[in-house]
Amino acid sequence: MxxxxxxxxxxxxxxxxxxxxxxxxxxxxxxxxxxxxxxxxxxxxxxxxxxxxxxxxxxxxxxxxxxxxxxxxxxxxxxxxxxxxxxxxxxxxxxxxxxxxxxxxxxxxxxxxxxxxxxxxxxxxxYRLIDGHLSPISDPGEVREVALAIEDAHAPVKEHLRTALSLLTDRKNPDYRNSIKESISGVEAMANVVTGDSKATLGDALKILERNGKLHPALKEAFSKMYGYTSDADGIRHALMSEHNLSQADARYFLIVCSAFINLLKVQAA
Structure with a gap:
């Protein structure tokens, strides 16, 4: 007060x-x-x-x-x-x-x-503490999403998210481009776990969840479109990674959204 x-x-x-x-x-x-x-x-x-x-x-x-x-x-x-x-x-x-x-x-x-x-x-x-790092995420809900995704994840997923967080929180030499890449890779690693397929994409995982009645079609479509923005299929991710003006806000956004994706997949696939 x-x-x-x-x-x-x-x-x-x-x-x-x-x-x-x-x-x-x-x-x-x-x-x-x-x-x-x-x-x-x-x-x-x-x-x-x-x-x-x-x-x-x-x-x-x-x-x-x-x-x-x-x-x-x-x-x-x-x-x-x-x-x-x-x-x-x-x-x-x-x-x-x-x-x-x-x-x-x-x-x-x-x-x-x-x-x-x-x-x-x-x-x-x-800044808030997440996995021992002081991260530029101050919203309590966002902090919980990222912390939960890191703390309660399979090893490959955890490693990608920890790397994304480390690159984002390096106050002397932050690497926003590769932080975004690691966040996306964390989602793909979780998709591999959900589908049991080491080559599966998030789209493949969402289709399986929808087929099994664990994800509403409208929600599946929304997530598919959002993830499509960063997919390799149409070269958008390549264009994104070529941008020179990627900011802390961009990397922060992807870390939070990808963490939320991962937490959803964990719950829905359980």
Whole structure:
């Protein structure tokens, strides 16, 4: 809820969706989530984490960490001063890189994931967590579709969607063209599973579902036409992949729609 000062126009309301920026509230919220729900917990190990951070994220000599021997043990105070300085002074996308790195180090820690997800939503970030990636999808329904398709899919389908998501969410070198290609390939891989035919297309799968009474003809026709836009048969996909102005919005759309296709096929073919 906006504060009194925000409602009265005395203080600005946060950006509706922060996609290529990060205000102080979001940056601070992410730090507080990491600090309060992970870094200060008994389960957290300063030595192990900072060594991995120096080696694989900062890519600095591990022995350059400013660890102090107090005579009663090792102090990591100066190490954390350096980490905190980096977090609050780096550009916005480096903050997200840091958050993703931490989550990869603790893939099974549900508490920190929930805390990060809550912070992203509360501070109007344009990104949400999906399969460990910060994805530019902020609608809860769309997030659920993509997450469900990735988490509960056959191996080939999962691999295509994970690759599509990874290419879309690379904040330094996104590859929207190949992200779209991988999303479409995920649908085709699911069609192979549904039909039991390694060469089957989505059209083949839809026909089987319609024949078995599991898909309404009108719905089947709508999906067939939509998928036809990207099919190889008439060269449209080739033309699509040749476009030089493919955007994040294009790749995002295909990932969401293809995930929805996959989830429908899983339910209807069950």
């Amino acid at each position: 906006p504060t009194f000062s925000q409602r009265m126009g005395i203080k600005p309301v946060s950006d509706l969706v922060q996609l290529e920026s990060m205000n102080d509230d979001l940056r601070t919220g992410l730090w507080n989530a990491l600090d309060r729900d992970l870094f200060v917990k008994d389960r957290f190990n300063d030595s192990d984490f900072t060594e991995v951070l120096w080696r694989y994220h900062f890519k600095l000599p591990v022995d350059s960490r400013p660890i102090t021997n107090t005579g009663f043990g090792m102090s990591y105070t100066r190490v954390w001063d350096q980490i905190r300085k980096h977090f609050f002074e780096c550009v916005w996308n480096d903050v997200y890189d840091f958050v993703e790195f931490v989550l990869r180090c603790y893939p099974n820690d549900r508490e920190i994931r929930r805390s990060i997800e809550t912070t992203l939503a509360r501070e109007n970030s344009g």
